[in-house]
Amino acid sequence: MGGIELSMLYHILLPFFMGLSFFLLGLYAMRIGFNQLAGRRMELIITRFTRSTTHSFFSGLFSTFVLQSSTAVTVLTIGLTQAGIIGFSQTIGIILGTNVGSTITTELIALHLEDFAVPLLLIGVAMWLQPKRRSKAIGLIIGGFGLIFLGIDTMQVIAKPLENSQTFRTLFLESKHSLWIGLLTGTVFSALVHSSAATTAITMTLISYGVFSMDTAISIVLGGNIGTCITAIIASIGTNTASKQVAWCHTLFNVVGGLVFLPFVSMLAYLAGLLTTNPSMQIAHAQTIFNLLCSVIALPFASSIAKGIQWLIPEHK
Numbered sequence: 001m002g003g004i005e006l007s008m009l010y011h012i013l014l015p016f017f018m019g020l021s022f023f024l025l026g027l028y029a030m031r032i033g034f035n036q037l038a039g040r041r042m043e044l045i046i047t048r049f050t051r052s053t054t055h056s057f058f059s060g061l062f063s064t065f066v067l068q069s070s071t072a073v074t075v076l077t078i079g080l081t082q083a084g085i086i087g088f089s090q091t092i093g094i095i096l097g098t099n100v101g102s103t104i105t106t107e108l109i110a111l112h113l114e115d116f117a118v119p120l121l122l123i124g125v126a127m128w129l130q131p132k133r134r135s136k137a138i139g140l141i142i143g144g145f146g147l148i149f150l151g152i153d154t155m156q157v158i159a160k161p162l163e164n165s166q167t168f169r170t171l172f173l174e175s176k177h178s179l180w181i182g183l184l185t186g187t188v189f190s191a192l193v194h195s196s197a198a199t200t201a202i203t204m205t206l207i208s209y210g211v212f213s214m215d216t217a218i219s220i221v222l223g224g225n226i227g228t229c230i231t232a233i234i235a236s237i238g239t240n241t242a243s244k245q246v247a248w249c250h251t252l253f254n255v256v257g258g259l260v261f262l263p264f265v266s267m268l269a270y271l272a273g274l275l276t277t278n279p280s281m282q283i284a285h286a287q288t289i290f291n292l293l294c295s296v297i298a299l300p301f302a303s304s305i306a307k308g309i310q311w312l313i314p315e316h317k
Contacts, residue, residue: 018154020151053303061098125139125143183219225291244313
């Protein structure tokens with residue numbers, strides 16, 4: 001019996017870590033490519049377009065899409081507040097925008113373009129080998145997308161062994177009874193890999209094979225939003241009060257959003273089901289609806305949120 005479980009772990013862990021490596025490498029390649037194309041303008045955009053909360057919101061959304069990471073934008077924002085270039089109150093809109101911007105990649109992943117993984121990778125490599133800097137950057141972006149889809153394709157191999165694994169069945173049987181376990185699973189995994197996109201991609205892969213319920217999948221995705229905040233908290237260590245306020249505002253916003261929406265995951269699943277019958281697309285749409293609702297609801301209260309955070313983390317004189 002132990003040998004069977006050991007064999008299952010071998011058939012699960014090897015493709016899982018290979019697929020995860022491809023996926024994270026693809027995200028990194030895309031981030032580098034976008035950085036080379038427009039990365040230098042990101043700091044300028046964030047510092048210039050923060051005159052109002054709405055401007056800050058769209059700055060955060062656009063920057064997150066370009067940098068392919070809400071965490072990267074939050075860390076950049078922490079750096080700008082540490083340098084005194086922008087004030088904490090200007091960052092609330094940016095933080096709300098990053099949450100919406102992070103859903104764009106997830107929606108693209110949900111299109112199931114795995115068949116184009118190798119062609120995209122080959123085109124990307126061919127363009128990267130060109131002498132022009134812009135061609136190299138575009139090659140990294142295209143190749144990055146190829147690696148992301150190759151990673152998803154590789155991770156799909158684990159679906160069947162997971163279904164047959166007694167350990168996995170027990171774990172997710174508990175998740176069905178308690179969405180808190182799903183939330184905790186998503187939080188811990190995203191904190192470990194520093195990517196909510198990876199957590200969501202793996203969840204979409206498994207849900208398409210019916211490994212667990214839609215409610216469990218959405219609770220894992222909500223947890224994924226919380227887990228990525230650990231990087232921002234680490235980045236704020238040793239910084240000034242305004243930078244700490246940015247990190248904790250980002251964290252508290254995602255934690256409160258996840259806890260408030262956890263009892264309503266069935267409603268999120270229902271709304272996503274109205275948009276598509278594809279389980280993977282439903283996960284992507286549920287995350288988009290959640291992040292969009294949280295940000296739109298919070299946006300009019302940006303100044304009150306800023307005052308609340310400043311009260312929680314006061315300036316030490």
